[in-house]
Amino acid sequence: MMHLYKNNRRRGQTLVIAIMVMFILAVIAAVFIALVAQNLRRSERSANADAVAQIAEAGIRYADEMLTSSEDGADWRPIPDNRGQQTPGDIQNNVQPVPVSNWTTLRDEDPDFQWTRPYWPTELGFAGPTGGYTMFNSGQGRFLLRVSYNPDPDVALSKYIKIESVGRWGTYDVNDPTTWQNGNASQLKREITAFKPIGITDSLRFVTNKYNRSTDISLGVPGYQVQFGRSPDSKYGARGGPIRINGNLLWHGDYSGNVNNASVDIFLRGISANDIHGNPDAYLPLDDVEVAGDIKQDTDPSNSSNQVRVKVHMLTKSSTSSWTDNSSTIVNPSDPDNQFDTIGGFYKDGRDTTDKNNNSRGVKRIEPPLVDQPDSTNTTTRYRLLTLNSGERIRSNSGRWVNLGQLGWGRGVYINNTNDKQDESETLIGGYTLRADWLKPNNMMSSYWKGPYYVPPGAIITLLPNDHETKKYTDKNGNTVSYEQYYFLITRTDTANSYGKKAVWSDAGGNERPEWGATVRMPYPDPVHGRVISWYQNVSGGQVSQEKHIEGNGVIFAEGNVRVRGMLPPGMQLTIVSNQNIYIDGNVLKYRKQGESISPTDPYRGADPTCGLALLARQNVCVNTTQFFQPLTSISSDDIGSDAMNGQPPFHLIVRPEPDSTFRCGFEFGPYESDTGNQAANWTMYIRHSGDYGAAYVNAWLNPGTGANWGILNLNPNPPAGFPFPPHVWGVGDPNFGPAVSGVGVGSLFACNAFPLDTTTNASLNTDIGVPNILQLALDSNFYTRSNYWLGGIAVQPADVRIEAIIYAQEGSFFVIPGNWFNPNPGDVQNSSGVRPLGVANEFPYYGQPLDVRVIIDGAVSENMPAVVSDVEEWMAKWGRIPDTYGSTNTPTAHPGEGLTFLYDDHVGWPLANGKCIRVDDYGRPLPLTPKLPVSGSLIYFGDVM
Known part of the structure; x- marks a missing residue:
């Protein structure tokens, strides 16, 4: 009996132990299952987080692709959802949007409401700074996308298009309530920001180097002092001169042995940056020089110690909101590293190291925009x-x-x-190139030179x-x-x-x-x-x-x-x-x-900023400088002759007695600008001309049909008593008109005359900006003329030519056709006696002297590669430095010492007029200055929210 009891007790203990073991195993299993489940959840969340990040990146890529290849280009924006809006607002005029009555319900039901509500710069609840997004479902998630362009001249990055993408897990459809809970269930999100440059609006000079050539890229002109931007000392105020180069930059200029002199002056604007205590301790560049390579400076080949010196002027704003020259620094080339100074980030090269003050360098290349960019379907452009x-x-x-x-x-x-x-070609006797055509007037390979005029x-x-x-x-x-x-x-x-x-x-x-x-x-x-x-x-x-x-x-x-x-x-x-x-x-x-009168200090010379x-x-x-005084009559090969009658340049136009042979040209005046001269009160017509085999008697009309006497000009306004010709007739080659020696003004011995355009004695001259003038020359029909009339050149001085535009040459260059010297006689050069050849008016330009015609490009210039330095030297010789006086006289020119000038138009980079955006889309979102611009193929930033 006792033995049976002990066996029963042992069986009970075994059962308890078994149950305890099973319980422990169950606990271990539960813990194991919980750990596995937790890891699975973490893995799923991690996978979802990765997926959300990929979805956000997909949003950036989508916007990038649409900006690059869509029909709208830089104007592309997704249509904003604007959830909860009844009436749109107007940020430009500070008119707030009006919400729908149930916007709070939408806020509670819509998991994306903070992004899909309307944009407003301040928080309104139903609208705010985080609004203005568009929601796109993508697989098992969605991205919210906003593309914005908010120009602000005090924010350098505002030149660029900003792309913001928020990736979220779960699909959501505002019209499908079954998706609302799924959308609310996950709080996973990833926010990514990117900046996309337009490129051609960001800099005064942008060299794209489309094919990434390793050759040095030259800016500046040997023998000339050049500047990028404009000094605050100018009567027209400061301008910035931002520059971007996709490659190595080689500066050219006037060599100087004086370390304080510079032949290249660059004016760059910056704004004050405050430390954590609110005190200014640095300057952030609004304009900068960015070179995706090395910066080099040319040296004098005859004296290596003389080097082109480059000076960077840092301009900052004073309390009166005007720019001042805060500091001027002679900068060094990239090599050696330990001497290079970025001037606090204003002047950077592409080396992956720091400057002597430990400031970063490392400028990267940005891809050029494409004029021939294929559309999204790749079937057209x-x-x-x-x-x-x-x-x-x-x-x-x-x-x-x-x-x-x-x-x-x-x-x-x-x-x-x-x-x-004009396709370039190669033949056994030579080839045709545009460069050669532009630089060699009347060359054998070209049919586009018509005497002194290039007519492409x-x-x-x-x-x-x-x-x-x-x-x-x-x-x-x-x-x-x-x-x-x-x-x-x-x-x-x-x-x-x-x-x-x-x-x-x-x-x-x-x-x-x-x-x-x-x-x-x-x-x-x-x-x-x-x-x-x-x-x-x-x-x-x-x-x-x-x-x-x-x-x-x-x-x-x-x-x-x-x-x-x-x-x-x-x-x-x-x-x-x-x-x-x-x-x-x-x-x-x-x-x-x-x-309309223009303020003498107006920086944009009266231009409509919109x-x-x-x-x-x-x-x-x-x-095309040969078209500044543009021929309006057709010119055939029979109308062109060689001055020396040997088939060699220079060439002239032939005007015959027939009415169809009358020469007509058009011109207009741009807005006057000069820091060194005074605006002209009178203008003069300069003509280089000759009779064919004897004297040619000519008439001239200015704006014919609009002035007294049909616009006819009194070329000889004060003839002596008994003179057989009326004031409106001029005898070229007749000794009674000007030179006292027979033969001047006949055949190859051209006369060079200057005719004052005095509005009290001559027909009306339209001097208002941009108003066309028509000038007409013909042989006089009332006097017996045995000879044809040869016209070697005609111009009106002084004059201004202004080009206000965004300029882009995708495959080639920005170029200036130099043309012929207005006075092509190498024997008529400046001398101490001031004696001119017979038949040449004292005020007529010498051989090798530019006309008093100043050319200003006011906008932004972008090109694949700049013209070679020798070509730039050639056009600068004719258009780069206007003489101080006219010919051998002491009469000052209107632009002494000035010439071809490049200015950056701030409206190009920050298209604002009187504080308002110049262009907006249908939803009031700011757009670039001109429609449908191409954009760079690069993103200059891609990463976390900035």
């Missing part, structure tokens, strides 16, 4: 999409279907001048500021809008096919209009109001005129060369693109109101 493919397809009166975009009547203007190109093939675009009429249209809200529609001119000089048929314009109904001739009066593709296009339509009993309003996108695209000059209308922004070259024939101006123009060429952008 962006600018063809904006023009060629932007019109309706309609049936014309002839019954055929036509694409109005191809005819120039789309949202943008398309010019199909494919034959207007191209569609001629004449910007008109005051040709307008009132039009009306109905906007998307059903409101009738009345506005002024402005017009410009396009002149075609090309042939439409290989048989030599001239191109024929068509109206907006697809009907050919040969009666229009070569020139069409075209409404601007106004990006604000659009444009009203018109045509005629066949109906029973005749034809009726039709009109239709279409949107405008502000783009003109030409397949071939473009030649441009003129003035924009008020408030117009325009982008002109050529698939070949752009030639600038004269002034290209923002709007100025005719007759205007903007971009000139973008796939090849080169060239200033």
Whole structure:
């Protein structure tokens, strides 16, 4: 019995032990399962976090791709969700948005409300600084995207397009309540920011070095003092001179042995940066020099101790908000490392090290924008999409279907001048290159030199500021809008096919209009109001005129060369693109109101700050100085002769007695600017001319048909008593007119005369900015003239030519055609006696002296590679340094010692006028200065929120 009890007790203990073991195993299993579950959750969360980061990056990549290849380019923005908004606000005019009544409910239900609500710079609850995003579902997550461009001249990074992406886990659809909980369940998010440069608007000079060549990139001119930006001491105020170079930079200039002198002056602006106590301890650059390579300085080949010296002027704002020269520093080249100074970040090279003050360097290359960028489908290019493919397809009166975009009547203007190109070539006797053509007038390989004038093939675009009429249209809200529609001119000089048929314009109904001739009066593709296009339509009993309003996108695209000059209308922004070259024939101006006085210290010389123009060429952008006084008559090979009658340059134009041979030229005055001279009160016409085989008697008209006596000029205003010729006749080669020696002014011995354009005795001269003048020369029909008239050159001095534009040469260079010396006689040089050759007026320029015509580029210049230094020297010799006096007289010029100048227009980098953005989209978001610009292929920053 006892034995049975003991066995039972042992069996009970075994059971307890078994249960305890099972319990312990269960606990261990539970812990193990919990650990596994926790690890799984952590792994899932980690995986989801990685996925969220990838989703956020996908948002950045999407925006990057759309900015690069979409039709809108730099103007691309996703449509904001603006959740909870009833009426949009207007940040420009400080009008707050109006929310819907249940916006608080939306706030509680929508997990993304803080991002998808409307943007407002201050917190309003229903709108705020974190708003303005657009939500995109992406796989099992979503990204919220905001693309912004908020120009602020006190923030350097505001030149760039900012991309903000928030990646979140879970899909969400505002129209599907079943997704709301999933959206609320996960708080995973990742915020990423990127900055994308436009590139061509960011710097005064941007050398893209598209093909990443290792050669040194030259800026400056040997023998000249040059400056980038403008000193605060200028009467027109300070300008910054930001520079970006994708490669090694080699400075050129005037050699000087004095360490305190500089031949290159760079003016860079900065703002004060405060320490943690609010005290200024450094300056942040608004303008800087960024070189993605080494910086080098040229040395005098005859004396290596003489080196080009570069001085950086750091400009800072005083309490009166004016710029002052805070410090001026002679900077060193990159080598040796221990002597290089970035001047606190204002002057940086590309070396991956620090400067002597431990400031970072390491500038990286940014990829150039592409004028020929393919669109998102890779089937055409962006600018063809904006023009060629932007019109309706309609049936014309002839019954055929036509694409109005191809005819120039789309949202943008398309010019199909494919034959207007200058292809370079190689032959056994030499080849044709644009560079050689531009630098060697009347060379055998070129047919584009017409005497002293270079006349390239191209569609001629004449910007008109005051040709307008009132039009009306109905906007998307059903409101009738009345506005002024402005017009410009396009002149075609090309042939439409290989048989030599001239191109024929068509109206907006697809009907050919040969009666229009070569020139069409075209409404601007106004990006604000659009444009009203018109045509005629066949109906029973005749034809009726039709009109239709279409949107405008502000783009003109030409397949071939473009030649441009003129003035924009008020408030117009325009982008002109050529698939070949752009030639600038004269002034290209923002709007100025005719007759309106300009402050003598106005930094932008009276320009309408709301205007903007971009000139973008796939090849080169060239200033054609030979067209400043532009021939308006056609010139054939029979109208050109050699001065020496030996077939060698220089060449002249031949004017014959026939009415069709009358010479006419056009010119206009840009706004006067000079820090060293005084604005002229009188102007003078300078002519180099001769009679063929004897005296030639000529008349001249200035703006014929608009002034007294039909605009005829009194070339000889005070003839002596009994003189047989009236005041409006001038006898070239007649000893009674000027020189007392027979033979001067006949044949190859040209006379060089100066005729004052005195408004009290001569016809009216239009001196208002941008107003055209027409000058006409012809043989007098009332006197027997045995000889043809030879015209070697004509100019009016003083004059200003101003080019106000964003300039970009994608594959080539910015170039200036030097042209011939206005006085080509090497025997007429400056001497101590001041004696001039017979027949040369004392005020006439010497051989080797530039005209008193100052050229200013006010905007931004970008190019693949700059012209070689020798070419720059050649054009600077003719346009870079205006003499102090006219000829051998003591009369001061209007621009003594000045010449070709580059200025950075702040409206290009920070497009603001009177504190307001110049361009905004339909949602009030700021846009770059001109429409549909291309952007750089790079992101200059990609990472965490800044």
